[in-house]
Amino acid sequence: MRGENTTQGGRAIFKGKTKQGENGWRTWGTSSLVNGSLEFTAHAQKTVSREIVNTTASQVAKEVGKSSVDDLGRVFWAGGEHSMTAAMNFAKNNNMITMEMTTAGKNMQALTKGMPWEKAKPLWTNLSAEFAHGASGTAHVFHNGVTGINIQSVWGVTEYPILQSKGINIIYHVILP
Amino acid sequence: MITIQKLAIYSHFYGDIDGWARSGTSEQKANMRDNDWFLIDNLVQDILLMSKGLTSEIFNQKLNEKLVNSCDDNSTIQELKKIAIATA
Numbered sequence: 529m530r531g532e533n534t535t536q537g538g539r540a541i542f543k544g545k546t547k548q549g550e551n552g553w554r555t556w557g558t559s560s561l562v563n564g565s566l567e568f569t570a571h572a573q574k575t576v577s578r579e580i581v582n583t584t585a586s587q588v589a590k591e592v593g594k595s596s597v598d599d600l601g602r603v604f605w606a607g608g609e610h611s612m613t614a615a616m617n618f619a620k621n622n623n624m625i626t627m628e629m630t631t632a633g634k635n636m637q638a639l640t641k642g643m644p645w646e647k648a649k650p651l652w653t654n655l656s657a658e659f660a661h662g663a664s665g666t667a668h669v670f671h672n673g674v675t676g677i678n679i680q681s682v683w684g685v686t687e688y689p690i691l692q693s694k695g696i697n698i699i700y701h702v703i704l705p
Numbered sequence: 706m707i708t709i710q711k712l713a714i715y716s717h718f719y720g721d722i723d724g725w726a727r728s729g730t731s732e733q734k735a736n737m738r739d740n741d742w743f744l745i746d747n748l749v750q751d752i753l754l755m756s757k758g759l760t761s762e763i764f765n766q767k768l769n770e771k772l773v774n775s776c777d778d779n780s781t782i783q784e785l786k787k788i789a790i791a792t793a
Contacts, residue, residue, distance in 0.1 A: 641730050
């Protein structure tokens with residue numbers, strides 16, 4: 529990745545730009561170190577080379593575990609858009625947070641939009657694991673009660689095992705869309 | 706109603722509905738709903754069972770009727786069957 533480091537208003541800023549990847553995707557992003565907390569904004573066009581994707585995912589994963597979201601209760605979901613929307617509404621109304629509401633989650637959404645899923649899924653799995661590792665006390669999860677959830681979902685494979693191993697109290701919310 | 710376009714979205718995410726919810730483009734979101742996803746999921750599973758000879762004649766008959774009623778045309782049914790077999 530090519531780029532330059534600058535400072536602006538007390539922020540250390542790195543602006544990087546990639547070359548066109550072999551698989552036709554191009555990414556660029558801006559990382560800012562503010563009071564020890566990494567803010568990262570990513571953009572993607574077509575596919576990113578695996579090397580660049582991993583770099584970006586690593587930066588994003590570090591950010592999601594930072595203190596700004598540590599104090600908030602964590603809300604998980606599985607089973608499609610209805611579950612995601614219900615989880616986000618619940619989180620907003622109860623001063624909690626879903627992974628997609630974090631800066632890292634929003635950046636990951638921007639980064640992976642339209643990306644081949646075999647490349648995007650590991651990034652989301654990594655971020656989900658970080659988000660689950662950061663949970664403490666009680667966590668909430670929203671599931672679709674009409675259709676159920678896939679046993680291979682990120683919830684089933686990644687998030688639930690981590691929460692269970694940490695002894696997190698899980699409160700289940702079943703939605704009936 | 707299942708269309709070739711919806712099956713393309715389903716295939717793009719390898720059937721992972723949460724992946725679609727997280728990383729779907731606005732076009733992919735506009736052309737698909739949770740219920741479409743679950744209908745395809747169920748049909749894929751039923752086709753797979755039928756292809757393995759695990760189902761009764763009545764089940765197969767009802768599934769074929771369901772495919773006709775759920776898909777917009779025969780090419781969509783064939784594509785759905787290909788997806789189901791590929792998941793085996």
